[in-house]
Amino acid sequence: RGSGFGPGRGCWPGPAPRLSLCPLGRAQNVKQLYALVCETQRYSAVLDAVIASAGLLRAEKKLRPHLAKVLVYELLLGRGFRGGAGRWKPLLNRHQARLKAELARLKVHRGVSRNEDLLEVGCRPGLASQVPRFVRVNTLKTCSDNVIDYFKRQGFSYQGRASSLEDLRALKGKCFLLDPLLSELLVFPAQTDLHDHPLYLAGHLILQDKASCLPALLLDPPPGSHVIDACAAPGNKTSHLAALLKNQGKIFAFDLDAKRLASMATLLARTGVSCCQLAEEDFLAVSPSDQRYRQVQYILLDPSCSGSGMVTRQLEEPGAGAPSKERLQALAGFQQRALCHALTFPSLQRLVYSTCSLCQEENEDVVRDALQQSAGTFRLAPVLPSWPHRGLSTFPGAEHCLRASPETTLTGGFFIAVLERAEVPSSVSQAETSAPEHIPSAAPKRKKRRCKAAAAPSAPPRT
Structure with a gap:
Protein backbone atom coordinates (compact mmCIF):
# COMPACT_ATOMS: atom_id res chain seq x y z
CA ARG A 1 0.00 0.00 0.00
CA GLY A 2 1.00 3.50 -0.75
CA SER A 3 3.64 2.35 -3.25
CA GLY A 4 2.20 4.26 -6.16
CA PHE A 5 1.71 1.06 -8.13
CA GLY A 6 -1.22 2.01 -10.31
CA PRO A 7 -2.24 3.23 -13.73
CA GLY A 8 1.26 4.34 -14.64
CA ARG A 9 2.74 0.95 -13.83
CA GLY A 10 1.17 -1.22 -16.48
CA CYS A 11 -2.46 -1.24 -15.37
CA TRP A 12 -4.61 1.09 -17.42
CA PRO A 13 -8.22 1.11 -18.54
CA GLY A 14 -7.64 1.18 -22.32
CA PRO A 15 -6.58 -1.72 -24.56
CA ALA A 16 -3.48 -3.44 -23.26
CA PRO A 17 -0.32 -3.04 -25.34
CA ARG A 18 0.74 -5.75 -27.74
CA LEU A 19 2.57 -8.57 -26.01
CA SER A 20 4.60 -11.30 -27.61
CA LEU A 21 3.33 -14.60 -26.20
CA CYS A 22 6.06 -17.14 -26.95
CA PRO A 23 4.73 -18.83 -24.82
CA LEU A 24 2.85 -16.56 -22.40
CA GLY A 25 5.01 -17.44 -19.41
CA ARG A 26 8.18 -16.07 -21.04
CA ALA A 27 6.92 -12.58 -21.85
CA GLN A 28 9.87 -10.22 -21.98
CA ASN A 29 8.01 -7.16 -20.67
CA VAL A 30 6.56 -7.84 -17.24
CA LYS A 31 4.60 -4.57 -17.13
CA GLN A 32 2.91 -5.41 -20.43
CA LEU A 33 2.11 -8.89 -19.21
CA TYR A 34 0.57 -7.42 -16.08
CA ALA A 35 -1.53 -5.03 -18.17
CA LEU A 36 -2.71 -7.85 -20.41
CA VAL A 37 -3.80 -9.97 -17.45
CA CYS A 38 -5.61 -7.01 -15.83
CA GLU A 39 -7.52 -6.27 -19.03
CA THR A 40 -8.35 -9.93 -19.53
CA GLN A 41 -9.76 -10.05 -15.99
CA ARG A 42 -11.84 -6.93 -16.66
CA TYR A 43 -13.42 -8.52 -19.75
CA SER A 44 -13.67 -11.96 -18.13
CA ALA A 45 -17.46 -12.35 -18.43
CA VAL A 46 -17.46 -11.18 -22.05
CA LEU A 47 -14.65 -13.56 -23.00
CA ASP A 48 -16.36 -16.48 -21.25
CA ALA A 49 -19.51 -15.87 -23.32
CA VAL A 50 -17.60 -15.63 -26.61
CA ILE A 51 -15.45 -18.71 -25.92
CA ALA A 52 -18.48 -20.76 -24.90
CA SER A 53 -20.52 -19.71 -27.95
CA ALA A 54 -17.62 -20.45 -30.29
CA GLY A 55 -17.04 -23.87 -28.72
CA LEU A 56 -13.30 -23.18 -28.47
CA LEU A 57 -12.59 -25.36 -25.43
CA ARG A 58 -14.66 -28.23 -26.82
CA ALA A 59 -12.65 -28.16 -30.04
CA GLU A 60 -9.25 -27.68 -28.36
CA LYS A 61 -9.12 -30.11 -25.45
CA LYS A 62 -5.52 -29.24 -24.50
CA LEU A 63 -6.15 -25.49 -24.23
CA ARG A 64 -6.55 -24.41 -20.61
CA PRO A 65 -9.47 -22.06 -19.89
CA HIS A 66 -7.39 -19.24 -18.34
CA LEU A 67 -4.84 -19.28 -21.15
CA ALA A 68 -7.66 -19.39 -23.71
CA LYS A 69 -9.16 -16.27 -22.14
CA VAL A 70 -5.89 -14.33 -22.37
CA LEU A 71 -5.29 -15.42 -25.97
CA VAL A 72 -8.82 -14.56 -27.07
CA TYR A 73 -8.56 -11.15 -25.40
CA GLU A 74 -5.36 -10.43 -27.32
CA LEU A 75 -6.93 -11.64 -30.57
CA LEU A 76 -10.26 -9.82 -30.33
CA LEU A 77 -9.80 -6.88 -27.96
CA GLY A 78 -6.06 -6.28 -27.83
CA ARG A 79 -3.57 -5.58 -30.59
CA GLY A 80 -3.49 -9.02 -32.16
CA PHE A 81 -0.48 -11.30 -32.26
CA ARG A 82 1.53 -9.70 -35.07
CA GLY A 83 4.17 -12.37 -35.26
CA GLY A 84 3.96 -13.42 -31.60
CA ALA A 85 2.05 -16.11 -29.69
CA GLY A 86 4.33 -18.94 -30.88
CA ARG A 87 2.54 -22.26 -31.19
CA TRP A 88 -0.77 -20.74 -30.08
CA LYS A 89 -1.15 -18.50 -33.13
CA PRO A 90 -2.10 -21.28 -35.62
CA LEU A 91 -4.56 -22.68 -33.09
CA LEU A 92 -6.31 -19.31 -32.66
CA ASN A 93 -6.24 -18.63 -36.39
CA ARG A 94 -8.30 -21.77 -36.95
CA HIS A 95 -11.06 -20.30 -34.78
CA GLN A 96 -10.57 -16.61 -35.55
CA ALA A 97 -13.57 -16.17 -37.83
CA ARG A 98 -15.90 -17.97 -35.45
CA LEU A 99 -14.67 -16.00 -32.42
CA LYS A 100 -15.08 -12.66 -34.19
CA ALA A 101 -18.55 -13.63 -35.35
CA GLU A 102 -19.59 -14.53 -31.81
CA LEU A 103 -18.26 -11.21 -30.49
CA ALA A 104 -20.24 -9.34 -33.16
CA ARG A 105 -23.36 -11.39 -32.36
CA LEU A 106 -22.99 -10.56 -28.66
CA LYS A 107 -22.86 -6.83 -29.46
CA VAL A 108 -25.99 -7.07 -31.58
CA HIS A 109 -27.78 -9.03 -28.87
CA ARG A 110 -26.94 -6.41 -26.24
CA GLY A 111 -27.57 -3.47 -28.55
CA VAL A 112 -24.09 -1.93 -28.29
CA SER A 113 -21.45 -0.98 -30.83
CA ARG A 114 -18.27 -0.67 -28.74
CA ASN A 115 -16.36 -3.39 -26.91
CA GLU A 116 -16.30 -1.16 -23.82
CA ASP A 117 -20.10 -1.10 -23.70
CA LEU A 118 -20.17 -4.88 -23.19
CA LEU A 119 -18.74 -4.41 -19.72
CA GLU A 120 -20.88 -4.24 -16.61
CA VAL A 121 -21.10 -0.71 -15.22
CA GLY A 122 -18.86 -1.57 -12.28
CA CYS A 123 -16.15 -2.85 -14.63
CA ARG A 124 -15.90 0.25 -16.79
CA PRO A 125 -13.09 2.72 -16.17
CA GLY A 126 -14.30 5.22 -13.63
CA LEU A 207 5.63 7.48 -5.66
CA GLN A 208 2.96 7.83 -3.01
CA ASP A 209 -0.73 8.71 -3.16
CA LYS A 210 -1.66 12.02 -1.57
CA ALA A 211 -3.98 10.38 0.97
CA SER A 212 -1.13 8.08 2.01
CA CYS A 213 1.03 11.16 2.71
CA LEU A 214 -1.45 12.63 5.20
CA PRO A 215 -0.80 10.28 8.19
CA ALA A 216 2.84 11.31 8.63
CA LEU A 217 2.04 14.96 7.90
CA LEU A 218 -0.71 15.00 10.55
CA LEU A 219 1.37 13.11 13.11
CA ASP A 220 3.90 15.94 12.64
CA PRO A 221 6.72 14.75 14.94
CA PRO A 222 9.37 17.45 15.42
CA PRO A 223 13.05 16.61 14.79
CA GLY A 224 14.53 14.68 17.69
CA SER A 225 11.28 12.87 18.54
CA HIS A 226 10.91 9.17 19.25
CA VAL A 227 8.23 7.65 17.00
CA ILE A 228 6.70 4.20 16.58
CA ASP A 229 5.51 3.05 13.16
CA ALA A 230 3.45 0.11 14.34
CA CYS A 231 2.73 -1.70 11.05
CA ALA A 232 5.44 -0.20 8.92
CA ALA A 233 6.01 -2.18 5.69
CA PRO A 234 6.33 -1.35 2.83
CA GLY A 235 7.87 1.82 4.28
CA ASN A 236 6.65 4.87 2.33
CA LYS A 237 5.09 6.42 5.44
CA THR A 238 8.21 5.54 7.45
CA SER A 239 10.43 7.37 4.97
CA HIS A 240 8.06 10.35 5.18
CA LEU A 241 8.36 10.34 8.97
CA ALA A 242 12.15 10.29 8.67
CA ALA A 243 12.02 13.27 6.30
CA LEU A 244 9.86 15.21 8.78
CA LEU A 245 12.32 14.30 11.55
CA LYS A 246 15.24 15.28 9.26
CA ASN A 247 16.80 11.98 10.37
CA GLN A 248 17.06 13.40 13.90
CA GLY A 249 15.45 11.23 16.56
CA LYS A 250 14.35 7.59 16.39
CA ILE A 251 11.72 5.63 14.51
CA PHE A 252 10.89 2.16 15.84
CA ALA A 253 9.31 0.30 12.92
CA PHE A 254 7.56 -3.05 13.38
CA ASP A 255 6.21 -5.58 10.92
CA LEU A 256 5.64 -9.33 11.07
CA ASP A 257 6.27 -10.08 7.38
CA ALA A 258 9.98 -10.80 6.87
CA LYS A 259 9.89 -10.37 3.09
CA ARG A 260 8.07 -7.06 3.27
CA LEU A 261 10.47 -5.92 5.97
CA ALA A 262 13.45 -6.81 3.75
CA SER A 263 11.95 -4.80 0.88
CA MET A 264 11.36 -1.96 3.31
CA ALA A 265 15.00 -1.99 4.41
CA THR A 266 16.03 -1.62 0.76
CA LEU A 267 13.63 1.30 0.29
CA LEU A 268 14.85 3.08 3.42
CA ALA A 269 18.48 2.66 2.35
CA ARG A 270 17.70 4.04 -1.11
CA THR A 271 15.89 7.05 0.35
CA GLY A 272 18.65 7.91 2.84
CA VAL A 273 16.79 7.06 6.07
CA SER A 274 19.23 6.59 8.96
CA CYS A 275 17.08 7.11 12.08
CA CYS A 276 14.94 3.97 11.81
CA GLN A 277 15.25 0.70 13.72
CA LEU A 278 13.44 -2.18 12.00
CA ALA A 279 12.07 -5.10 14.00
CA GLU A 280 10.40 -8.26 12.73
CA GLU A 281 7.95 -8.27 15.59
CA ASP A 282 4.23 -8.19 16.29
CA PHE A 283 3.36 -4.72 17.57
CA LEU A 284 0.82 -6.27 19.93
CA ALA A 285 3.70 -8.10 21.63
CA VAL A 286 5.71 -4.89 22.17
CA SER A 287 5.62 -3.92 25.84
CA PRO A 288 4.69 -0.28 26.54
CA SER A 289 6.78 -0.50 29.72
CA ASP A 290 9.97 -1.34 27.80
CA GLN A 291 12.56 1.32 28.59
CA ARG A 292 13.46 1.64 24.92
CA TYR A 293 10.06 3.23 24.27
CA ARG A 294 9.73 5.43 27.35
CA GLN A 295 10.26 8.57 25.24
CA VAL A 296 7.85 7.62 22.45
CA GLN A 297 5.33 10.44 22.15
CA TYR A 298 4.17 9.79 18.59
CA ILE A 299 2.71 6.62 17.06
CA LEU A 300 1.58 5.99 13.49
CA LEU A 301 -0.76 3.02 13.25
CA ASP A 302 -1.68 1.94 9.73
CA PRO A 303 -2.76 -1.68 10.31
CA SER A 304 -3.74 -4.40 7.87
CA CYS A 305 -7.17 -3.70 6.41
CA SER A 306 -9.51 -4.81 3.65
CA GLY A 307 -7.92 -2.43 1.14
CA SER A 308 -11.38 -1.56 -0.18
CA GLY A 309 -10.28 2.00 -0.96
CA MET A 310 -7.17 1.13 -2.94
CA VAL A 311 -7.24 2.50 -6.48
CA THR A 312 -5.09 -0.37 -7.77
CA ARG A 313 -7.61 -2.87 -6.38
CA GLN A 314 -10.46 -1.09 -8.17
CA LEU A 315 -8.52 -1.21 -11.43
CA GLU A 316 -7.31 -4.80 -11.09
CA GLU A 317 -10.55 -6.24 -9.68
CA PRO A 318 -13.31 -4.14 -11.27
CA GLY A 319 -16.70 -4.84 -9.82
CA ALA A 320 -15.19 -6.62 -6.83
CA GLY A 321 -17.69 -6.82 -4.02
CA ALA A 322 -17.28 -5.54 -0.50
CA PRO A 323 -15.32 -7.74 1.92
CA SER A 324 -17.39 -10.37 3.73
CA LYS A 325 -18.83 -9.66 7.15
CA GLU A 326 -16.61 -12.37 8.67
CA ARG A 327 -13.44 -10.83 7.22
CA LEU A 328 -14.44 -7.35 8.34
CA GLN A 329 -15.08 -8.59 11.87
CA ALA A 330 -11.68 -10.27 12.02
CA LEU A 331 -9.87 -7.22 10.65
CA ALA A 332 -11.75 -4.79 12.90
CA GLY A 333 -10.97 -6.95 15.93
CA PHE A 334 -7.24 -6.81 15.18
CA GLN A 335 -7.35 -3.08 14.41
CA GLN A 336 -9.12 -2.29 17.66
CA ARG A 337 -6.66 -4.37 19.70
CA ALA A 338 -3.73 -2.61 17.99
CA LEU A 339 -5.19 0.85 18.57
CA CYS A 340 -6.05 0.21 22.21
CA HIS A 341 -2.56 -1.25 22.73
CA ALA A 342 -0.93 1.82 21.17
CA LEU A 343 -2.86 4.12 23.50
CA THR A 344 -1.27 2.42 26.55
CA PHE A 345 2.25 3.75 25.84
CA PRO A 346 2.87 5.97 28.86
CA SER A 347 4.42 9.01 27.14
CA LEU A 348 2.20 8.98 24.07
CA GLN A 349 0.93 12.44 23.13
CA ARG A 350 -0.33 12.03 19.59
CA LEU A 351 -1.39 9.08 17.45
CA VAL A 352 -2.57 8.78 13.85
CA TYR A 353 -4.77 5.83 12.95
CA SER A 354 -5.26 5.26 9.22
CA THR A 355 -6.53 2.64 6.80
CA CYS A 356 -7.01 2.39 3.05
CA SER A 357 -10.50 1.04 3.68
CA LEU A 358 -13.91 2.55 3.00
CA CYS A 359 -15.70 0.36 5.56
CA GLN A 360 -17.17 1.92 8.68
CA GLU A 361 -16.36 -1.24 10.66
CA GLU A 362 -12.61 -0.66 10.16
CA ASN A 363 -12.71 3.10 10.58
CA GLU A 364 -15.20 5.06 12.68
CA ASP A 365 -16.29 1.99 14.68
CA VAL A 366 -12.70 1.12 15.64
CA VAL A 367 -11.94 4.71 16.70
CA ARG A 368 -15.19 5.04 18.66
CA ASP A 369 -14.58 1.84 20.63
CA ALA A 370 -10.96 2.75 21.36
CA LEU A 371 -11.95 6.19 22.64
CA GLN A 372 -14.57 4.61 24.88
CA GLN A 373 -11.99 2.22 26.32
CA SER A 374 -9.49 5.03 26.91
CA ALA A 375 -11.99 6.56 29.37
CA GLY A 376 -11.36 10.16 28.39
CA THR A 377 -7.57 9.93 28.31
CA PHE A 378 -7.51 10.60 24.56
CA ARG A 379 -9.71 12.65 22.24
CA LEU A 380 -10.01 13.26 18.51
CA ALA A 381 -7.99 16.24 17.34
CA PRO A 382 -9.64 18.60 14.83
CA VAL A 383 -7.38 18.67 11.76
CA LEU A 384 -7.49 20.09 8.23
CA PRO A 385 -10.82 21.94 8.61
CA SER A 386 -10.89 22.67 4.86
CA TRP A 387 -10.64 18.98 3.90
CA PRO A 388 -13.89 18.26 2.03
CA HIS A 389 -14.55 14.64 3.03
CA ARG A 390 -15.11 14.00 6.76
CA GLY A 391 -15.81 10.96 8.91
CA LEU A 392 -19.25 9.37 8.98
CA SER A 393 -21.50 10.84 11.70
CA THR A 394 -21.69 7.66 13.73
CA PHE A 395 -20.65 9.19 17.08
CA PRO A 396 -20.06 12.69 18.48
CA GLY A 397 -16.80 14.11 17.15
CA ALA A 398 -16.52 11.75 14.17
CA GLU A 399 -16.49 14.80 11.92
CA HIS A 400 -12.90 15.36 13.09
CA CYS A 401 -11.89 12.22 11.18
CA LEU A 402 -10.89 12.48 7.53
CA ARG A 403 -11.98 10.36 4.60
CA ALA A 404 -10.67 10.40 1.05
CA SER A 405 -11.92 8.96 -2.23
CA PRO A 406 -11.42 9.36 -5.99
CA GLU A 407 -14.77 11.16 -6.19
CA THR A 408 -14.23 13.77 -3.44
CA THR A 409 -10.46 14.26 -3.18
CA LEU A 410 -9.01 12.71 -6.38
CA THR A 411 -7.02 10.25 -4.29
CA GLY A 412 -7.29 6.63 -3.27
CA GLY A 413 -9.89 5.73 -0.66
CA PHE A 414 -8.52 6.43 2.82
CA PHE A 415 -9.49 7.07 6.44
CA ILE A 416 -7.50 9.02 9.04
CA ALA A 417 -8.12 9.83 12.69
CA VAL A 418 -5.75 11.89 14.85
CA LEU A 419 -5.93 11.14 18.57
CA GLU A 420 -4.28 13.39 21.12
CA ARG A 421 -3.87 13.01 24.85
CA ALA A 422 -6.42 14.92 26.87
CA GLU A 423 -4.29 14.81 30.04
CA VAL A 424 -0.57 15.04 30.73
CA PRO A 425 0.89 11.69 31.86
CA SER A 426 2.96 11.81 35.03
CA SER A 427 5.82 10.02 33.28
CA VAL A 428 6.41 13.02 31.01
CA SER A 429 8.61 15.73 32.43
CA GLN A 430 7.45 19.33 32.80
CA ALA A 431 10.02 20.43 30.24
CA GLU A 432 8.60 18.05 27.66
CA THR A 433 5.05 19.36 28.10
CA SER A 434 5.60 23.08 28.63
CA ALA A 435 5.52 23.90 24.91
CA PRO A 436 2.15 23.56 23.16
CA GLU A 437 1.93 20.79 20.63
CA HIS A 438 1.72 21.90 17.01
CA ILE A 439 -1.28 20.66 15.06
CA PRO A 440 -0.84 21.18 11.32
CA SER A 441 -3.87 22.62 9.60
CA ALA A 442 -2.32 23.30 6.23
CA ALA A 443 0.85 22.67 4.32
CA PRO A 444 3.89 23.63 6.42
CA LYS A 445 5.35 26.95 5.35
CA ARG A 446 9.03 26.88 4.58
CA LYS A 447 11.41 29.39 3.11
CA LYS A 448 12.30 28.72 -0.47
CA ARG A 449 15.85 27.50 -0.62
CA ARG A 450 18.20 25.85 -3.00
CA CYS A 451 19.36 22.48 -1.73
CA LYS A 452 22.88 21.21 -1.68
CA ALA A 453 21.64 17.64 -2.08
CA ALA A 454 20.05 18.47 -5.42
CA ALA A 455 19.57 16.69 -8.70
CA ALA A 456 22.52 17.34 -10.97
CA PRO A 457 21.84 19.88 -13.78
CA SER A 458 22.64 17.61 -16.65
CA ALA A 459 22.80 14.11 -15.21
CA PRO A 460 20.62 12.04 -12.88
CA PRO A 461 21.66 12.07 -9.21
CA ARG A 462 23.52 9.17 -7.71
CA THR A 463 22.76 7.45 -4.45
Missing part, protein backbone atom coordinates in the same frame (compact mmCIF):
# COMPACT_ATOMS: atom_id res chain seq x y z
CA LEU A 127 -12.86 7.86 -11.35
CA ALA A 128 -10.31 5.38 -10.01
CA SER A 129 -8.48 5.51 -13.35
CA GLN A 130 -8.43 9.33 -13.24
CA VAL A 131 -6.56 9.68 -9.95
CA PRO A 132 -3.41 11.67 -10.73
CA ARG A 133 0.12 10.42 -10.24
CA PHE A 134 1.28 11.92 -6.95
CA VAL A 135 5.03 12.15 -6.37
CA ARG A 136 6.51 13.08 -2.98
CA VAL A 137 9.88 14.81 -3.04
CA ASN A 138 12.24 13.15 -0.58
CA THR A 139 13.62 16.09 1.40
CA LEU A 140 16.34 13.90 2.91
CA LYS A 141 18.04 14.01 -0.49
CA THR A 142 16.78 17.04 -2.39
CA CYS A 143 14.03 19.69 -2.42
CA SER A 144 11.03 20.58 -4.52
CA ASP A 145 12.69 23.46 -6.38
CA ASN A 146 15.49 21.31 -7.72
CA VAL A 147 13.18 18.45 -8.69
CA ILE A 148 10.93 20.89 -10.53
CA ASP A 149 13.95 22.28 -12.38
CA TYR A 150 15.05 18.77 -13.31
CA PHE A 151 11.66 17.90 -14.81
CA LYS A 152 11.55 21.21 -16.70
CA ARG A 153 14.90 20.37 -18.28
CA GLN A 154 13.38 17.06 -19.36
CA GLY A 155 10.66 18.86 -21.31
CA PHE A 156 7.88 18.87 -18.69
CA SER A 157 5.78 22.01 -18.28
CA TYR A 158 5.45 23.19 -14.68
CA GLN A 159 2.06 24.83 -14.03
CA GLY A 160 2.78 26.15 -10.51
CA ARG A 161 0.80 25.38 -7.36
CA ALA A 162 -2.68 24.01 -7.97
CA SER A 163 -5.56 26.03 -6.54
CA SER A 164 -8.31 23.42 -6.81
CA LEU A 165 -9.13 19.83 -7.71
CA GLU A 166 -10.18 21.06 -11.14
CA ASP A 167 -6.55 22.00 -11.80
CA LEU A 168 -5.55 18.41 -11.05
CA ARG A 169 -8.32 16.97 -13.23
CA ALA A 170 -7.21 19.12 -16.16
CA LEU A 171 -3.63 17.80 -16.17
CA LYS A 172 -2.59 16.30 -19.50
CA GLY A 173 0.52 15.31 -21.40
CA LYS A 174 3.82 16.41 -19.88
CA CYS A 175 2.38 19.00 -17.50
CA PHE A 176 2.68 18.87 -13.71
CA LEU A 177 1.68 20.90 -10.67
CA LEU A 178 2.58 21.43 -7.04
CA ASP A 179 -0.11 20.09 -4.72
CA PRO A 180 -2.21 22.81 -3.03
CA LEU A 181 -1.81 21.23 0.44
CA LEU A 182 1.54 19.42 0.62
CA SER A 183 4.54 21.54 -0.32
CA GLU A 184 6.67 18.49 -1.22
CA LEU A 185 4.06 16.76 -3.39
CA LEU A 186 4.12 17.03 -7.18
CA VAL A 187 1.12 16.02 -9.30
CA PHE A 188 1.32 14.49 -12.80
CA PRO A 189 -1.36 13.13 -15.15
CA ALA A 190 -2.70 9.70 -14.19
CA GLN A 191 -0.86 7.70 -16.85
CA THR A 192 2.59 9.14 -16.07
CA ASP A 193 5.01 6.29 -15.40
CA LEU A 194 8.03 7.30 -13.31
CA HIS A 195 9.14 3.89 -12.05
CA ASP A 196 12.17 3.97 -14.33
CA HIS A 197 12.92 7.66 -13.79
CA PRO A 198 16.48 8.33 -12.49
CA LEU A 199 15.20 10.51 -9.64
CA TYR A 200 12.95 7.68 -8.43
CA LEU A 201 15.66 5.06 -8.77
CA ALA A 202 18.04 7.29 -6.80
CA GLY A 203 15.56 7.74 -3.95
CA HIS A 204 14.91 11.43 -4.60
CA LEU A 205 11.24 10.74 -5.36
CA ILE A 206 8.64 8.58 -3.61
